[in-house]
Amino acid sequence: MASAAAAAQCFSSYSTPATWALRQRGGGGARVLQFSSRRSFCVSATAGGFDNQNREYVIVGGGNAAGYAARTFVEHGMADGRLCIVSKEPVPPYERPALTKGYLFPPEKKPARLPGFHTCVGSGGQRQTAEWYKENGIEVLYEDPVVAFDGKTQTLKTSSGKILKYGSLIISTGCEASRLPEKIGGKLPGVHYIRDVADADALVSSLGSAKKVLVIGGGYIGMEVAAAACGWNLDTTIVFPEDHIMPRLFTPSLAKKYEDLYQQNGVKFIKGALIDKLEAGSDGRVSSALLKDGSVVEADTVIVGIGAKPVVGPFEAVGVNPKVGGIEVDSLFRTSVPGIFAIGDVAAFPLKMYNRIARVEHVDHARKSAHHCVETLLTSQTKAYDYLPYFYSRVFEYEGSSRKVWWQFYGDNVGETVEVGNFDPKIATFWIDSDSRLKGVFLESGTSEEFSLLPQLAKSQPIVDKLKLQSATSVEDALEIARSSLQSVASV
Numbered sequence: 001m002a003s004a005a006a007a008a009q010c011f012s013s014y015s016t017p018a019t020w021a022l023r024q025r026g027g028g029g030a031r032v033l034q035f036s037s038r039r040s041f042c043v044s045a046t047a048g049g050f051d052n053q054n055r056e057y058v059i060v061g062g063g064n065a066a067g068y069a070a071r072t073f074v075e076h077g078m079a080d081g082r083l084c085i086v087s088k089e090p091v092p093p094y095e096r097p098a099l100t101k102g103y104l105f106p107p108e109k110k111p112a113r114l115p116g117f118h119t120c121v122g123s124g125g126q127r128q129t130a131e132w133y134k135e136n137g138i139e140v141l142y143e144d145p146v147v148a149f150d151g152k153t154q155t156l157k158t159s160s161g162k163i164l165k166y167g168s169l170i171i172s173t174g175c176e177a178s179r180l181p182e183k184i185g186g187k188l189p190g191v192h193y194i195r196d197v198a199d200a201d202a203l204v205s206s207l208g209s210a211k212k213v214l215v216i217g218g219g220y221i222g223m224e225v226a227a228a229a230c231g232w233n234l235d236t237t238i239v240f241p242e243d244h245i246m247p248r249l250f251t252p253s254l255a256k257k258y259e260d261l262y263q264q265n266g267v268k269f270i271k272g273a274l275i276d277k278l279e280a281g282s283d284g285r286v287s288s289a290l291l292k293d294g295s296v297v298e299a300d301t302v303i304v305g306i307g308a309k310p311v312v313g314p315f316e317a318v319g320v321n322p323k324v325g326g327i328e329v330d331s332l333f334r335t336s337v338p339g340i341f342a343i344g345d346v347a348a349f350p351l352k353m354y355n356r357i358a359r360v361e362h363v364d365h366a367r368k369s370a371h372h373c374v375e376t377l378l379t380s381q382t383k384a385y386d387y388l389p390y391f392y393s394r395v396f397e398y399e400g401s402s403r404k405v406w407w408q409f410y411g412d413n414v415g416e417t418v419e420v421g422n423f424d425p426k427i428a429t430f431w432i433d434s435d436s437r438l439k440g441v442f443l444e445s446g447t448s449e450e451f452s453l454l455p456q457l458a459k460s461q462p463i464v465d466k467l468k469l470q471s472a473t474s475v476e477d478a479l480e481i482a483r484s485s486l487q488s489v490a491s492v
Ligand SMILES: Cc1cc2nc3c(=O)[nH]c(=O)nc-3n(C[C@H](O)[C@H](O)[C@H](O)COP(=O)(O)OP(=O)(O)OC[C@H]3O[C@@H](n4cnc5c(N)ncnc54)[C@H](O)[C@@H]3O)c2cc1C
Pocket: 060, 061, 062, 063, 064, 065, 066, 086, 087, 088, 089, 095, 096, 097, 098, 099, 100, 144, 145, 146, 147, 172, 173, 174, 175, 194, 195, 196, 311, 313, 314, 343, 344, 345, 346, 360, 361, 362, 363, 364, 366, 390, 391, 392, 393, 394
């Protein structure tokens, strides 16, 4: 280890490795080297640590994408003494999805805890603990978020006052939870948001003494946290403005099936409703929610899951996409500023197969964008990122649950739908456009072989016989009909 760390190197900050001028210098001692020109950047480091302001590669944000990016740096032998991760959190990158799944199991049902789910275990990779970063010569600055950025001088300032000069910069600041305004009770004790481990710990602590739980928002967080509350046998209500849950993805009919299942587990729904105010009891803790229609819902614990916003600050000057928010990048994750990249939730990237700019707030993209970006940075790869959207959720997974729920979706949820099955135990939904092309496919409780068919279908978008699909007698039958339509693509 630390061979690179023992040397000083010069390289072009704006170029890809093909044009790098990497120079080893003798002496091995720590020296701060001069910048020879605007375009070249020098770093000096000693074995065991970085000793000056200069960093060759800096990743800002220590979340899901950062963990996978670090792995790719290591795979290329380019991490040791060269890579610095600046993190707001006190722990190394972890698989954020666990926070509303295994993390929220009640204490007697073996909840997931760190270091169990550090990246990259969620995709079957190595568990990268704090030790792993040390062993691989990666500097991680914990609990020291970047607060200022100067693109001209290529410097970052952290909250503790550190000034870091970077050669190449990867922005992976992710999203933050949208909040209810303080003036309507959005900050009362007992009101929770969930984005990081500290948030999840606070929620677990509230669930331990909760009696009535109110979940605000019927999206991913709402569905996952409401199901988790069932595991604690808590009186649980979900309130949201739309007429069905998961409006971003589910059709009304698919949503109804999940709503029925939640109701069988005792969850109550209040649809088409907005919060007017969260009220505090005499102890100052949240005690109820007043809805816009004047009705009142009692609750001692409130979880707000009303969406997330990309964290672009302090990098606004790099270029924010006006439509979808986030830092705009090209198909190689390069921003408009040479040497600066953005990945994960915060990146507004060309979603090639649908010819639109998108931000994807799901972990599969965080992992793949990180890998693709670092490959681009470290090799001569120029292949455009060609992402197939993939979302999933798992709920009611805790031991003793009467029914585990596990669904996956691939593609685009556009066009008309055909739906088959009703938790028997499977459900499948197919999205088909006006040219009879299969655009998106959803499957609940498939086998691994069935799940593996979904990306093939969504990627190749075969022409399907809608009437035949509608006449399918089971989910298995429908999947076979869809599978056979792949031959039409193969034969074109
Ligand atoms: C509770 C929860 C459950 C989820 N479950 C699923 C799921 O089941 N399936 C799925 O596909 N997706 C899921 N997601 C979404 C998935 O976790 C995200 O898409 C993924 O984490 C994005 O990775 P990222 O690195 O872009 O952002 P993040 O993982 O959010 O990491 C960003 C990091 O940057 C840090 N940061 C922000 N600003 C600064 C700064 N100025 N300086 C330094 N650090 C900074 C943040 O503190 C954070 O650590 C879930 C998200 C949440 C919140």
